[in-house]
Amino acid sequence: MVQKKLNNSDAAPEELAAMLKERVYVAFTALAVLIATGSHGHTPTAGAAALTLVVTVAAVLMASLVADIIAHSTVHAAFVTRAEFRHLLKVVWGAGGAVFGPLALLGLSALDVLDVSMALRLGQWWLIAALAFFAFLAMRRMNLGFLRTTLLMLLLATAGVVVILLQLLAHS
Numbered sequence: 085m086v087q088k089k090l091n092n093s094d095a096a097p098e099e100l101a102a103m104l105k106e107r108v109y110v111a112f113t114a115l116a117v118l119i120a121t122g123s124h125g126h127t128p129t130a131g132a133a134a135l136t137l138v139v140t141v142a143a144v145l146m147a148s149l150v151a152d153i154i155a156h157s158t159v160h161a162a163f164v165t166r167a168e169f170r171h172l173l174k175v176v177w178g179a180g181g182a183v184f185g186p187l188a189l190l191g192l193s194a195l196d197v198l199d200v201s202m203a204l205r206l207g208q209w210w211l212i213a214a215l216a217f218f219a220f221l222a223m224r225r226m227n228l229g230f231l232r233t234t235l236l237m238l239l240l241a242t243a244g245v246v247v248i249l250l251q252l253l254a255h256s
Contacts, residue, residue, distance in 0.1 A: 097225070099171075104222050106148060106179030108215065108240075113144045114183045115211045115244060119251035122204035130194035133204060134187055141183050145176045185210035212244035 117140045121133050128136070152172050156164050164172065186207030193203035219240040223233040 099175075100221075100225075102175045103178055104218050106145070106175055107182045107218050109148065110141055110144065110179045110182040111211045111214050111218065112244070112247060114141055114186060115208055115247050116251060117141075118186060118204050118207045118211070119248055122201055123252065127199075127201050127204075130190045130200050130203065133200060134190040134194075137183060137186060137190070141180060145180060148179075149173070149176045182211075182214055185214065208248055212241050212248075215244045216241040 114137060117137050118133075121128060121136055149172055152175075153164055153169075156168065186203075189198060189203040189207050189210065190200070192198045193200045198206070216237040219237040220233065223236050226233075228236070
């Protein structure tokens with residue numbers, strides 16, 4: 085259902101923006117986790133890498149949910165309603181889908197189809213592609229034209245590559 089809304093151009097702009105924002109946060113978080121997990125001198129098991137990724141992403145999503153509740157309470161001087169809380173949960177839950185690819189790759193690694201270190205590297209590139217796709221979803225409503233949309237997608241993907249390079253520099 086959240087995926088349908090993300091692809092639905094009739095979704096309210098604020099709702100689409102919230103879903104995309106959370107997915108971008110999760111993608112950058114997951115990118116940092118995959119890099120750090122693979123750069124500590126020893127390769128973890130696929131299960132340990134997946135658990136680290138899931139726990140970290142769950143913590144970030146929980147922090148985001150709490151921050152949204154606090155922000156809402158501050159702005160509106162009232163606690164979120166049940167409907168607003170369901171909406172916030174839907175946005176947070178949907179953002180978790182951003183790590184489907186890396187988790188699937190780690191699953192293949194657990195089945196000995198891929199080496200764990202290869203799954204971690206492919207997961208990083210998957211997330212960079214996901215960042216470019218998220219940029220496309222954001223830009224398609226703006227009618228910027230093919231060239232500008234492509235440049236903005238490349239800009240976000242480049243930011244992902246910079247994250248990889250900074251993490252590699254920090255762990256070298």
